[in-house]
Amino acid sequence: MGRYLADIYVGGLLDQLNLRFGPNEAITEMLALQKEFDIFSDKHSLEHSFGLLNVAPVGSWANRRGWYRYLDSLRQRPSDRAGQNGHDRLISALKEHLEAGQPIPIHFSCHGSQKDERVRFVRRLKQTLVYSTQEFVTISLPVTAIERDRRKRRAGRT
Numbered sequence: 001m002g003r004y005l006a007d008i009y010v011g012g013l014l015d016q017l018n019l020r021f022g023p024n025e026a027i028t029e030m031l032a033l034q035k036e037f038d039i040f041s042d043k044h045s046l047e048h049s050f051g052l053l054n055v056a057p058v059g060s061w062a063n064r065r066g067w068y069r070y071l072d073s074l075r076q077r078p079s080d081r082a083g084q085n086g087h088d089r090l091i092s093a094l095k096e097h098l099e100a101g102q103p104i105p106i107h108f109s110c111h112g113s114q115k116d117e118r119v120r121f122v123r124r125l126k127q128t129l130v131y132s133t134q135e136f137v138t139i140s141l142p143v144t145a146i147e148r149d150r151r152k153r154r155a156g157r158t
Contacts, residue, residue, distance in 0.1 A: 075087040106138070111140050
């Protein structure tokens with residue numbers, strides 16, 4: 001995400017996602033919202049779906065726009081599902097999970113894109129957080145740290 005928004009916002013975005021799709025009432029509400037409004041579907045982009053849920057940086061429109069650009073950039077990333085880009089995989093994973101009617105919370109994390117460029121959805125249930133007995137399914141988003149040297153960063157643009 002480093003190329004799209006300031007590093008300081010990444011942790012907060014993951015927190016927002018984890019609260020929104022978290023245990024108990026949070027995931028139950030998401031199940032109901034998906035059923036009623038079909039928030040995650042091929043009719044809506046990730047930008048619109050997460051914008052509707054107000055999952056985005058607050059207090060900085062530039063970083064909010066950067067988050068939306070990051071979500072759109074997932075169209076150029078592969079996923080763990082053959083033939084499906086990262087953007088569409090994230091939508092289908094959320095749609096399938098929420099429509100399965102299983103109130104199992106989703107934990108969002110990130111991983112370095114230099115090792116794995118894919119958006120990953122892990123179906124197996126496991127103790128995701130060492131301080132919790134709650135089971136989660138996991139979605140991991142690829143991120144790239146921003147190049148600190150502006151000359152190198154600009155030279156890499158085409």
